[in-house]
Amino acid sequence: MREDRIRSALDRCYDAVIAPNLWADALQDLARAFDAAAMMFYPYQRNLAAADPRDPNKSFTKVPISHEYQELIDEYEKNRWYLNHYRAERGLPLMVSGQSVVLEHELATDDERRTSRHYNDLYLRFGFPGYAMINVPMLDQSWCIPMLRATEQAHFNPEEARYISRFAPQFRRLINLSEKLEIEKGCAVVMGLGSLRTPAALIDWRGKVLSLNVAAEDLLGPDLALVRGVFAATDPASHQGLQAMIRNALREDRTSVGHMYPSSLVARREGRPILAEILPLSGTYLDLFDRAHLLLLFTDLNRFRAPREERLRTTFGLTASEARLAAKIGAGTELRTAADELGITYETARVQLRIVFHKTDTHRQGELIALLSRLAR
Structure with a gap:
């Protein structure tokens, strides 16, 4: 009984x-x-x-x-x-x-x-x-x-x-079945995003790639690679930022998106950078046994034109100088380089960028670039 x-x-x-x-x-x-x-x-x-x-x-x-x-x-x-x-x-x-x-x-x-x-x-x-x-x-x-x-x-x-x-083998089967089912759900999302030409990868609890779509594979090359199952950027600062974003997202409760570093930039030797963004799995795609953990989305900024200054002024209420700086940052230009190109000091550029962050309700350059890249599509 x-x-x-x-x-x-x-x-x-x-x-x-x-x-x-x-x-x-x-x-x-x-x-x-x-x-x-x-x-x-x-x-x-x-x-x-x-x-x-x-x-x-x-x-x-x-x-x-x-x-x-x-x-x-x-x-x-x-x-x-x-x-x-x-x-x-x-x-x-x-x-x-x-x-x-x-x-x-x-x-x-x-x-x-x-x-x-x-x-x-x-x-x-x-x-x-x-x-x-x-x-x-x-x-x-x-x-x-x-x-x-x-x-x-x-x-x-x-x-x-x-x-x-x-009954221990029954529990092992439960966990294995849950992992396989949730990974399949996550993979379906990754493949679905691929049909929309959105590069995406499924990341596990260790930060390793479980699956990536063809659009993400196309971004792999001299600037971004998979090393032992982990995304690695060739540029040291980009690699550090990418890994910090993933580590922080893995530590956080997946429902607390506001505490994450949601985006990072991968610099290229030629052309505009690659934007990487974290999307935590939740709801239907939440794996309680935590094998599938995060979606990592990429945006190839080379595919989108740089945001226009006039549109930035009218959309966010930026001044002409703020819009010029925001357009440079939106194109993937480093802040110091943008300051030199605009003929202003680095400190002036930093002050203007803080104002742009406030007016666009963003907090980091990656967030600003993510916002402006969508505006430019």
């Missing part, structure tokens, strides 16, 4: 792969089937030297999690309970060594729990003293599945651990 309940709940998890809004209900059912109160998917690093045992690229609130776990995990992340956490510090080496299921009593003695701040002020406070975690090692990103038991339930025991370990 218990196994039937577990398999029925697992079927609901497979439904959630297709419809991610079902994950909370499905995992709550699965937790009850295992005679637990709550469960979630939790990424871990296999690097035992990491000071912070959690994956810094992922918010815990963006992974599959059951309803009963949510309030505790919000507190866990908000007040940094993951730091110096005995369950992570002692459980991680056991999982890295290959142990299938780790239990609370393998992580702390009864005497230690009586004085443990984590145990008393977090888990007992929320009414979840019992704990077990299922190890799900993967090729790229390893996962564990913590399960909590409530105060009125007994702790997990070794016999239950052996029984639970039988």
Whole structure:
């Protein structure tokens, strides 16, 4: 009977792969089937030297999690309970060594729990003293599945651990299936953009390219290349800016677009630069297991004429001198070079550019160029 309940709940998890809004209900059912109160998917690093045992690229609130776990995990992340956490510090080496299921009593003695701040002020406070975690090692990103038991339930025991370990392959299949489905969705977007002659690439949680369309492949050459699966610009400053943009986007919550550096320029030896822009995957294309993470869009500025000064003046209320500078920047000219060409000092150009940023509601040259390139189409 218990196994039937577990398999029925697992079927609901497979439904959630297709419809991610079902994950909370499905995992709550699965937790009850295992005679637990709550469960979630939790990424871990296999690097035992990491000071912070959690994956810094992922918010815990963006992974599959059951309803009963949510309030505790919000507190866990908000007040940094993951730091110096005995369950992570002692459980991680056991999982890295290959142990299938780790239990609370393998992580702390009864005497230690009586004085443990984590145990008393977090888990007992929320009414979840019992704990077990299922190890799900993967090729790229390893996962564990913590399960909590409530105060009125007994702790997990070794016999239950052996029984639970039988279901680890099911969790691995769930993660693999979710990754494949979401990658296919992301690839479809990339290919669709290619049909519109928009160069695009799908980026994973490590910053590596999962897929790119033909339009993006056409931009590869002496100025922009793929090196071991990562975009690399030949110009050092462009490469630094491109990598910083991607790293920052990977660190941020994908729904917090306002905190990202959304654009970067790749300088060319000849011609106008390539504009790179980040588009975070969300909604329908959000991969809860985080393999497909970002869309990287490129604009070949050589394909578009430079913005006209008169249009910039009327559209954004720029003065003649501000419009002349904005047109230079929009064409991909460096600020110092633009100042020389306009016969003004670099400091004057900087002041004018700040005013242009304010009037166009942009904050960086890449953002301004992205805006003006669309205006020029």
